[in-house]
Amino acid sequence: MSETWTYILVIAGVILAALTIAAGNIFIERRLLSLWQDRLGPNRVGPFGILQVVADVVKIFTKEDWVPRFADRGIFILSPTIVMITTMIVFAIIPLSPGIVVADLNIGLLFFFGFSSLGAYSLVLAGWSSNNKYALLGAMRGASQMLSYEVFMGLSLMGVVMMTGSFSMVDIVEAQKNTWFIVPQFVGFLIFLIAGLAESHRIPFDIPESESELVAGFHSEYSGMKFGMFFVGEYLGITLISALTATLFLGGWNGPAFLPPIAWLLIKVFGMIAFIILLRAALPRPRYDQLLGFGWKILLPLSLLNLLITGAIILST
Amino acid sequence: MMEQIPVEQSLLLAALLFGIGLVGVLIRKNMILMMMSVEIMLNAAGMAFIIAGSRWAQPDGQVMFIFILTMAAAEVAVGLALILKLFHLQKSIDADEMTQMNDITEASESN
Amino acid sequence: MLIAFYIAGVIAVVSTIMAVTRSNAVHALLYLIVSFLAAAVVLFVLGAHFAAALEVIVYAGAIMVLFVFVIMMLNIGGETEKAKERWLVPKRWIGPALMAAILFAILSYAILNQPVATASLSIVEPKTVGISLYTQYLLGVEIAAVMLMAGIIGAFHLGYTKRKSKHRFLKGE
Amino acid sequence: MMRYLWLVPVMPLLGFLVLAFFGRNLRKSIITLIGTGTVGLSALLVILIGIEFLTSPPAGNAFTLKLWTWMSSGGLSPSIAFYLDGLSLAFIFVVTFVGFLIHVYSSEYMRDDEGFARFLAFMNLFVSAMLILVLADNLALMYLGWEGVGLCSFLLIGFWYKESANAAAARKAFIVTRVGDTAMALGLFLLITEFNTLDIRSILETAPAHWTPGSAKVVWIAFLLLGGAVGKSAQLPLQTWLPDAMAGPSPVSALIHAATMVTAGVYLIARNHVVFELAPIAMKTVAIVGASTLLIAGFAAVVQYDIKRVLAYSTISQIGYMFLALGVGAWSAGIFHFMIHAFFKALLFLGAGAVIHALHHEQNIFKMGGLRKEMPVIFWTFLAGSGALAALPLVTAGFYSKDAILWYSWSSEKGSLFLWAAAFLGAFITSIYTFRMVFITFWGKMKTHIHLRPGRAMLIPLVVLAVLSIIGGFLETPHNLGHITLFSGMLSGVLPEVHILHSGAESTELILQVLTALTGFFGIYLAWHFWMKKPGFLFRLKQTRAGAALHHWWLTGWGFDWVYDLLIIRPFTWLSNINKNDIVDYISIAPSNLVVWLHNLTRRSQNGNLRWYAAGIALGLIITLTIALFL
Incomplete structure (x- = not known):
């Protein structure tokens, strides 16, 4: 019985941690952006403005949750939940420390792919159900963007899979005991990072919601809690990509013994989050066709080449 | 815990899905929905393959499923492109309105 | 399960x-x-x-x-x-439904009338599938690849429309 | 010299090739040089070869020149090889020599024609093909020449193809001779299957041992060969094409339809004389065909008013004489008559051509007249030719050749009184129509203005041929008139001697000679009397119903064309009309109609409705599954 309880505890812990980190991201991002942009950022609510997140959440919860009459009500409500669910569920496969993982699936990576591809629906359906021109445009952009970058994401990870010989995340982490995969799979790492950003439609790839051209893209019509779900979902996505990068390329919980494995993982995840926030501060948004052209014309051949060379090296050794 | 595979039930499930897909193909007029129904049937067929593969603990069923998947992907890509083209030409994707390629002409009615 | x-x-x-x-x-x-x-x-x-x-x-x-x-x-x-x-x-829908029902009945008859010895569940690993794909079914994989290629080209060809530049500054592109 | 025998047919062939490919761009003088020069060189070569052949005869009195193997297939390997003996020497001499003269004549006659080069090219090709025909060492090569001359005949009859009548005449000649050629091809095939070789000489050498005389097979072969000969030589019953063939230019008529090609049948029979001697009934048929042809054509010639048609019927009649000679076994007499006939008939045609040329393409003799004073050279040469044709005694060559035939038709063991009587009557009629033509054309009043006068190139051949028509006869004279046997001596190695039944009946021979001579003169007198002195009688005769009918009957060549039209052409076109809708095709159309019917039945299901098709597929699936599971 205690095994089951431990299991449930781990699940609850993962969910809580993911949500907390995602919420904390909001604060961290604002502070870091301010830092890099030579300003202060939120610093009034609580120490260092740390309670700003709470204030935001209260604001979101109490706002009028309005569904437009011209919208397709059911799908309009369904869409934000999809992004939450599909992102949250993938955390189940990330090994936190030796022996602690929600689900050690033998198709772990494929599980991630499956749900990340399902994540596209939230965006697409939100845009469609809003019955709004800008929302629809954003949705279509998002659909093509996510559909395309899923391909490179999958291909970029195949090098890791080949070197491990398994889809299981636990196996992958254990295979990095000596060398992190970022060293032999640096190209794969780069592609995965770019594709991951595109999948979570973060700046600079926030084309489905680009405010300056499409008002707010697919979530133009959303407000209140449903907007909050999209909002949190995006930060969950960042967290997920960071966690996956840490797990797949940076050795996961591997690290010197003076810190517990979970601490190493958290350090790596936060490092990745900080890096992604830095990217937001540093890079402009590309044009829509540039994005797709970059994907199909550069990333795809590059990832295939990476795969080919990796395969050749594995075969020769 | 060693479980038994519910072979017959799962095969029946596949057959039922196939039948529903067939109904879908036959009653829908929207071509996209007809194609979706075809996907249902393909999926059911693939499922039957996997059931057989699992029954004998062989990978062949899944291999066949992968081939069916590939085929479905290619079919959908081309099919949807055709439907888009058709929509541009006809401003409709109602299968019942696309009967221009019939062979019932005035001449054949007379004889 | x-x-x-x-x-x-x-x-x-x-x-x-x-x-x-x-x-x-x-x-x-x-x-x-x-x-x-x-x-x-x-x-x-x-x-x-x-x-x-x-x-x-x-x-x-x-x-x-x-x-x-x-x-x-x-x-x-x-x-x-x-x-x-x-x-x-x-x-x-009654006609198609009837037809599908007959088909289902025939299939059910075929399924239920065959002696199917039940077997214990055994998980087929992705690795096994992969090995089977690239040894026994290599030719099939090649053909599937060619078919996908044909699908891509076909879809591209069908969807391709010559871009018409509306603005004179963009004519050259 | 004989080594260069191959040059004889090759020279005209070269001329043909040059003229055919470049003739359009050459000047007329060059064309003339090539066209006539090649034939002239051939003639020169033949004379040199002939002298060598006669002075120092090769072994076996024959010479074979094998050039190369033509093809080799299934045990048969015909070669391109030439065979020279007395018979072929006589033929190639006539072909090249007379041919050369006619070429010279044509170089002026056809000079203003736009197709001058084409004409000379065809003529050269003809000469070449004819030489191949007579020189051929095997049946295949001979057949090549045989069809080659047929082709040239077709091309030259239809030379002025822009007039549909000429084209029709060409087609008629081609089709009618094709009937004979088919028979001959069958005969050749039979020969090949019998002997399994194509070589003529070996066939002829082994034939007597191979067959018993009169056996069915040899008779069949002989008759089939006779069919070919009859077709090519315009004998009964395939003579109808020759009068129409006069649509060609006059030199063509002279060369092809009088002197050379039409006698190819004579050559064929003479060449295969062994086969014919083994089939006595075929020999008899040859004689009868010759006798009846010479009579029928003679009567038809009497009423013709187109000068060339008169000569055409006369040609048929004269070849009839040759056939008669061959039929009674007087081989060398027939060949001798061929040669003399080639001289005088070519002369007559050329003379007629000159007259026609001068009178602005007027061919009707009743619109001529009085040309005796105007064109003396032509008159005298024409008279010489006519004399030879009418066999005026002693002074003309025709007398000697024809007299020999008359004598052998009486005296040969295969001859008979009837054959002699026919030949005798024929000679009588010949003198009538010949001098009718001469009198009407050259005496009396001038009816048509002379348009232009012939030049030297036309007159010299006429003179040469006239001389030959006079003196050519002295190569071979009867027993009681010097008994010169130069010609039959030359042929003695090739053709057997004639078997004289009434041996030693020289008195009979003399009586017959005198009789023939007298009838000839009587015929001339009759011609003078009826057409010059009292033309009213014949005019009145023509007014009567019977006379008109007879006139019309003979004018149309005894109605053979009508009969053929009735018996062959009409039924054929009738059948064609019936079959215009392809009756037999209905056998194959019926299934297709069935398919179309079924298609119409099933295509109602092709209503363009996608869901309907899907339902059809599903139904098929259900049916298939049902059959697979329950049956």
Whole structure:
């Protein structure tokens, strides 16, 4: 019985941690952006403005949750939940420390792919159900963007899979005991990072919601809690990509013994989050066709080449 | 815990899905929905393959499923492109309105 | 696990029926995605984990997104509402349903009349599938690759329209 | 010299090739040089070869020049090889020499024609083909030449193809001779299957041992060969094409339809004389065909008013004489008559051509007249030719050749009184129509103005041929008139001697000679009397119903064309009309109609409705599954 309880505890812990980190991201991002942009950022609510997140959440919860009459009500409500669910569920496969993982699936990576591809629906359906021109445009952009970058994401990870010989995340982490995969799979790492950003439609790839051209893209019509779900979902996505990068390329919980494995993982995840926030501060948004052209014309051949060379090296050794 | 595979039930499930897909193909007029129904049937067929593969603990069923998947992907890509083209030409994707390629002409009615 | 199988099976059947009968294309599509997810669960239960993952990734994740994409492009979601009355009359569906019922009956007869010795569940590893794909079925993989290529080229060709520049500054591009 | 025998047919062939490919761009003088020069060189070569052949005869009195193997297939390997003996020497001499003269004549006659080069090219090709025909060492090569001359005949009859009548005449000649050629081809095939070789000499050498005389097979072969000969030589019953063939230019008529090609049948029979001697009934048929042809054509010639048609019927009649000679076994007499006939008939045609040329393409003799003073050279040469044709005694060559035939038709063991009587009557009629033509054309009043006068190139051949028509006869004279046997001596190695039944009946021979001579003169007198002195009688005769009918009957060549039209052409076109809708095709159309019917039945299901098709597929699936599971 205690095994089951431990299991449930781990699940609850993962969910809580993911949500907390995602919420904390909001604060961290604002502070870091301010830092890099030579300003202060939120610093009034609580120490260092740390309670700003709470204030935001209260604001979101109490706002009028309005569904437009011209919208397709059911799908309009369904869409934000999809992004939450599909992102949250993938955390189940990330090994936190030796022996602690929600689900050690033998198709772990494929599980991630499956749900990340399902994540596209939230965006697409939100845009469609809003019955709004800008929302629809954003949705279509998002659909093509996510559909395309899923391909490179999958291909970029195949090098890791080949070197491990398994889809299981636990196996992958254990295979990095000596060398992190970022060293032999640096190209794969780069592609995965770019594709991951595109999948979570973060700046600079926030084309489905680009405010300056499409008002707010697919979530133009959303407000209140449903907007909050999209909002949190995006930060969950960042967290997920960071966690996956840490797990797949940076050795996961591997690290010197003076810190517990979970601490190493958290350090790596936060490092990745900080890096992604830095990217937001540093890079402009590309044009829509540039994005797709970059994907199909550069990333795809590059990832295939990476795969080919990796395969050749594995075969020769 | 060693479980038994519910072979017959799962095969029946596949057959039922196939039948529903067939109904879908036959009653829908929207071509996209007809194609979706075809996907249902393909999926059911693939499922039957996997059931057989699992029954004998062989990978062949899944291999066949992968081939069916590939085929479905290619079919959908081309099919949807055709439907888009058709929509541009006809401003409709109602299968019942696309009967221009019939062979019932005035001449054949007379004889 | 068997409970999961039955639940998923019922969900699959119900959502497929809904997918077939919805007049709104996007609703039908959503039901279909649910049906595929349920089918993926069924496959997972049957021990074909790899196929289950592919079902989600490719069928539910990629192919269906294409459908949504096209539906969105053509904006036909509400258009079929008008035709609802027309096609839901029994005259329309009773014949096909009868035909499908006969087919199902024949298939059921064929399934239930064969002596199927039940076997214990054994998970077929993705690795086994991969090895089988690249040894025994190598030719099939090649052919499938060629077919995909043909599909890509065909779709590209069908979708390609010569870009017309409206503005004189863009004529040269 | 004989080594260069191959040059004889090759020279005209070269001329043909040059003229055919470049003739359009050459000047007329060059064309003339090539066209006539090649034939002239051939003639020169033949004379040199002939002298060598006669002075120092090769072994076996024959010479074979094998050039190369033509093809080799199934045990038969015909070669391109030439065979020279007395018979072929006589023929190639006539072909090249007379041919050369006619070429010279044509170089002026046809000079203003736009198709001058084409004409000379065809003529060269003809000469070449004729030489191949007579020189051929095997049946295949001979057949090549045989069809080659047929082709040239077709091309030259239809030379002025822009007039549909000429084209029709060409087609008629081609089709009618094709009937004979088919028979001959069958005969050749039979020969090949019998002997399994194509070599003529070996066939002829082994034939007597191979067959018993009169056996069915040899008779069949002989008759089939006779069919070919009859077709080519315009004998009964395939003579109808020759009068129409006069649509060609006059030199063509002279060369092809009088002197050379039409006698190819004579050559064929003479060459295969062994076969014919083994089939006595075929020999008899040859004689009868010759006798009846010479009579029928003679009567038809009496009423013709187109000068060339008169000569055409006369040609048929004269070849009839040759056939008669061959039929009674007087081989060398027939060949001798061929040679003399080639001289005088070519002369007559050329003379007629000159007259026609001068009178602005007027061919009707009743619109001529009085040309005796105007064109003396032509008159005298024409008279010489006519004399030879009418066999005026002693001074003309025709007398000697024809007299020999008359004598052998009486005296040969295969001859008979009837054959002699026919030949005798024929000679009488010949003198009538010949001098009718001469009198009407050259005496009396001038009716048509002379348009232009012939030049030297036309007159010299006429003179040469006239001389030959006079003196050519002295190569071979009867027993009681010097008994010169130069010609039959030359042929003695090739053709057997004639078997005289009434041996030693020289008195009979003399009586017959005198009789023939007298009838000839009587015929001339009759011609003078009826057409010059009292033309009213014949005019009145023509007014009567019977006379008109007879006139019309003979004018149309005894109605053979009408008969053929009735018996062959009409039924054939009738059948064609019936079959215009392809009756037999209905056998194959019926299934297709069935298919179309079924298609119409099933295509109602092709209503363009996608869901209908899907339902069809599903139904098929159900049916298939049902059959697979329950049956």
